Amino acid sequence: MTHVKRDDSYPPSYGKYSRKSSDCRTGRASYRPVGGYLQIRSNFQKAHDRIGRGFFFTLEKFKMNKTTDTPRNKQTETKGKLGDSMLGSEILVKALEKEGVDTIFAYPGGASMELHQALTHSKQIRTILPRHEQGGSFAAEGYARATGKVGVCMATSGPGATNLVTGIADAYMDSIPLVTVTGQVPQAMIGKGGFQETDFYGMTLPVVKHSFLVTDVTEIPTIISQAFKIANSGRPGPVVVDIPKNIQQTRAQAFFPDDVNIEGFDPESKKISDLELNEIIGLIEKSKRPLLYVGGGIISADASDALRKFVDATGIPVTTTIMGLGAFPETHELSLRWLGMHGSAYANWAVSGEFEKDKEGNSVKVTDGSDLLLALGVRFDDRVTGKVEKFCENGTIVHIDIDPSEINKNRKVTLPIISDVKYALERLAEMVSERPLQTKFDSWQNQVRDWKEKAPFGYHVTEEVMKSQHMKDHLSGSENEVILPQMVIDELYKLTEGDAILTTGVGQHQMWSCQYFLSENPRQVLTSAGLGAMGFGYPAALGAKVARPDKQVIDIDGDGSFLMNVQELATAKIEKIAAKAIILNNQHLGMVVQWEDRFYAGNRGHTYLGNPDDMKQIYPDYVEMIKGFGLPVERVMFKRDLKAALQRMLDSDEAYVLDVVVPYTEHVLPFIPAGHTVADMIWKE
Numbered sequence: 120m121t122h123v124k125r126d127d128s129y130p131p132s133y134g135k136y137s138r139k140s141s142d143c144r145t146g147r148a149s150y151r152p153v154g155g156y157l158q159i160r161s162n163f164q165k166a167h168d169r170i171g172r173g174f175f176f177t178l179e180k181f182k183m184n185k186t187t188d189t190p191r192n193k194q195t196e197t198k199g200k201l202g203d204s205m206l207g208s209e210i211l212v213k214a215l216e217k218e219g220v221d222t223i224f225a226y227p228g229g230a231s232m233e234l235h236q237a238l239t240h241s242k243q244i245r246t247i248l249p250r251h252e253q254g255g256s257f258a259a260e261g262y263a264r265a266t267g268k269v270g271v272c273m274a275t276s277g278p279g280a281t282n283l284v285t286g287i288a289d290a291y292m293d294s295i296p297l298v299t300v301t302g303q304v305p306q307a308m309i310g311k312g313g314f315q316e317t318d319f320y321g322m323t324l325p326v327v328k329h330s331f332l333v334t335d336v337t338e339i340p341t342i343i344s345q346a347f348k349i350a351n352s353g354r355p356g357p358v359v360v361d362i363p364k365n366i367q368q369t370r371a372q373a374f375f376p377d378d379v380n381i382e383g384f385d386p387e388s389k390k391i392s393d394l395e396l397n398e399i400i401g402l403i404e405k406s407k408r409p410l411l412y413v414g415g416g417i418i419s420a421d422a423s424d425a426l427r428k429f430v431d432a433t434g435i436p437v438t439t440t441i442m443g444l445g446a447f448p449e450t451h452e453l454s455l456r457w458l459g460m461h462g463s464a465y466a467n468w469a470v471s472g473e474f475e476k477d478k479e480g481n482s483v484k485v486t487d488g489s490d491l492l493l494a495l496g497v498r499f500d501d502r503v504t505g506k507v508e509k510f511c512e513n514g515t516i517v518h519i520d521i522d523p524s525e526i527n528k529n530r531k532v533t534l535p536i537i538s539d540v541k542y543a544l545e546r547l548a549e550m551v552s553e554r555p556l557q558t559k560f561d562s563w564q565n566q567v568r569d570w571k572e573k574a575p576f577g578y579h580v581t582e583e584v585m586k587s588q589h590m591k592d593h594l595s596g597s598e599n600e601v602i603l604p605q606m607v608i609d610e611l612y613k614l615t616e617g618d619a620i621l622t623t624g625v626g627q628h629q630m631w632s633c634q635y636f637l638s639e640n641p642r643q644v645l646t647s648a649g650l651g652a653m654g655f656g657y658p659a660a661l662g663a664k665v666a667r668p669d670k671q672v673i674d675i676d677g678d679g680s681f682l683m684n685v686q687e688l689a690t691a692k693i694e695k696i697a698a699k700a701i702i703l704n705n706q707h708l709g710m711v712v713q714w715e716d717r718f719y720a721g722n723r724g725h726t727y728l729g730n731p732d733d734m735k736q737i738y739p740d741y742v743e744m745i746k747g748f749g750l751p752v753e754r755v756m757f758k759r760d761l762k763a764a765l766q767r768m769l770d771s772d773e774a775y776v777l778d779v780v781v782p783y784t785e786h787v788l789p790f791i792p793a794g795h796t797v798a799d800m801i802w803k804e
C-alpha cells in the first residue's frame with residue numbers, strides 16, 4: 120500500500136515512524152500502533168537505532184527519566200543561539216515567544232502547572248484561562264481563523280488533554296494552523312496507567328498533521344519551531360506537542376535555532392509549470408461555461424487578491440465553499456455565493472445544470488451547467504458535491520491543490536495539479552493579462568445573472584409558522600411580530616454594513632448565517648465546517664476578538680450549540696473580551712428537527728430542548744444564566760424590538776448576549792438531501 124500524506128510533510132528520515140496521520144484513503148490505520156506505547160516501542164526502537172536520533176521516544180528513555188543524553192539532531196548545525204540555563208518549562212515559553220506567540224489559551228493541571236508558572240513571567244504572552252479546555256481549543260482556532268496565524272492552546276495530561284481532542288479534530292478537518300501543548304506524566308510513569316495518564320500522542324494520531332513527544336529538554340526550541348512551521352506551511356493543520364513533566368522540570372541550556380530546516384518538508388516549493396498553466400488557458404479558451412469552484416485553500420494561501428485579478432481578467436464566475444467564504448467578494452456580480460447542500464440554488468445549477476420536474480414528476484435537465492470547472496483549494500467534500508459522480512458530470516475538471524492526498528481522492532478529475540494555489544493564480548492572472556483571452560463568456564454570464572434573479576435566498580412567514588406551537592405559546596395576539604431566524608442575520612448584516620466577523624455554532628442558524636451575511640473579505644465568517652462541532656461559536660468568537668479587537672465579533676448561535684460551551688461567558692467577563700452573541704433560540708435542535716420533518720414524518724427523537732412540563736417557558740432561562748455571569752443580556756421576542764436590541768448589543772463595550780426567541784418550524788432551503796444530486800434540490804416551498 121502506498122502512503123500519500125498531507126503535504127508530504129514528513130521528513131523522509133522520520134519515515135513511517137513519525138506517527139503522523141495520513142489521509143483516510145491510504146489507510147491511516149496502518150500507521151497506528153495497536154497496543155499503545157508498548158506496541159510503538161518496537162517501531163520506535165527500530166527508528167531510533169536506524170537514525171540515531173532522540174526525536175522518538177523509547178521505553179529505555181522513559182526508564183532513564185533523564186533526557187539530556189540524546190544525540191543532538193542536525194539543527195544544532197544551523198544558525199542560532201545557545202540559551203541561558205533554564206528549566207524546560209521556561210525554555211518552552213521562550214521558544215513560544217520566539218515564534219511570536221502573543222496569546223495562549225491554557226488550562227492548568229498537575230502535569231502542566233510548571234508551564235503555567237513559567238508563563239506568569241512572560242511579558243509577551245497573554246495567557247487566557249478558558250473555563251473548559253474544549254473552549255480553549257476553539258478559542259485558539261478562532262484566533263487562527265481570524266488571522267491566519269497559528270493558534271496556541273495548552274492543557275494538562277489526561278482529562279485536560281482529552282478535552283482538546285474535538286478542537287484538534289476540528290482544526291484538522293478545516294485545515295487550521297494550531298499548536299496544542301499538553302503536559303504529560305513523567306517519563307518514568309508512561310505506560311503504567313498512572314494518575315491522569317493518557318496516550319495523547321496515540322489518541323490524536325488520526326487528527327493531527329504531526330505530533331511530537333518531547334524526550335529531550337534541549338530539543339524544545341527546535342521542536343517548537345518545527346511545530347509552528349509544520350502547522351502553518353502548505354496545507355495548515357494541528358500539531359501536538361506532548362511534554363512529560365520531568366522534561367519541564369529539567370534544567371538545561373538549549374539551542375534556539377534561527378530557522379528550522381525540516382529535511383524533505385517543503386510544501387511551498389510545489390509550483391505549477393508554465394506548460395500546465397498554458398494547458399489550463401487552452402481549456403478556458405475552448406470552454407463556453409467555465410466556473411471557478413474555490414475553497415479554504417485560497418484563504419490559507421492568501422490568494423484572494425490573485426483570484427480577484429484572474430476573475431477581472433477573464434470574467435469567469437465564482438462559487439466558493441463555506442470554508443472559502445470571502446475568498447471572492449460575495450457582493451460581486453460574478454459571485455454565485457456558496458454551493459452545496461444548503462448553498463445557493465444558482466451555484467448548484469451552475470455546476471451541474473438546472474433541472475425541473477416534468478408532469479410525471481421526473482427531473483429533467485433544462486439548462487446545462489459548467490463545461491469547465493476550475494477547482495482550486497477544495498476537497499470535493501460530500502456536503503458540497505452530494506452524489507459525487509454526478510457533480511459537474513458533463514464538465515472537464517481541473518483541480519489545483521497543495522496537498523497531494525486530495526488529488527483524485529473524492530472525485531477523479533481530468534487535470535490534477537499539485538501546486539501552491541497563490542502562485543498558480545498569480546501566474547494565470549499575469550498570463551491572461553499579457554495575452555488576453557480570445558473568448559468572452561457573455562451568454563454564460565447572462566445565464567448566471569438570470570439564475571441569480573430566479574432563485575435568490577429568501578424567506579417569508581409561512582403558514583406553518585403561523586400554526587406552530589411557538590405562536591400559540593409565545594406570540595398569541597402578536598402574530599405579526601414573529602421574528603424569523605433569517606431576519607435576525609439579515610438585520611445584523613444591514614446594521615454592520617457587513618463589516619464584522621461572525622462565528623457560529625452548528626445547525627440551521629449556521630447555514631442562515633452563511634446565507635444572509637455576505638462576506639466581502641476572507642476570514643469574516645468563521646465556522647466549524649468539516650467537523651460540524653456544536654459549541655464552536657462562542658469560544659471561537661473569544662479567540663477572534665482577542666486577535667482582532669478592532670472588529671465587531673459576533674457569535675450567531677443555536678440554543679443547543681451555545682449551551683455546549685456556555686461556561687466561556689466567564690472567560691469573556693473576567694478577561695474583558697467584548698465578543699457578542701446572538702442566540703437564535705428555537706428551543707430545539709433545529710437542524711435535526713428539519714431532518715425529522717423531511718425523513719421521519721416529524722417524529723421527535725429527543726430534539727426538544729425546552730421544558731416539556733411547561734412549554735410556555737423559555738428553558739433554560741438564558742437571561743438569568745447570563746446575569747449570573749455578570750454580563751448584559753436581553754431577550755427579544757417581538758420584531759418591533761429587534762433592530763434596537765441589535766444596535767444596543769453592537770454599541771456595547773463588553774460582551775453582550777441577545778436571546779432571540781424564534782420559531783422552530785423554519786427549514787433551511789435550498790436543500791439537497793445527503794447523497795442526492797442537484798436534480799433533487801428543494802429550493803422553494
Ligand SMILES: Cc1ncc(C[n+]2csc(CCOP(=O)(O)OP(=O)(O)O)c2C)c(N)n1
Nearest residue numbers: 626627628651653677678679680708709710
Ligand atoms: C457536538 C455535536 N453534537 C451533535 C451534533 C449533531 N447536530 C448537528 S446540528 C444539531 C442541532 C443544533 O441545534 P442548535 O444549536 O440549537 O441549532 P439550530 O439547528 O436549532 O439552529 C445537532 C444536534 C453536532 N453537530 N455536534
Ligand SMILES: [Mg+2]
Nearest residue numbers: 677678707709
Ligand atoms: Mg436550536
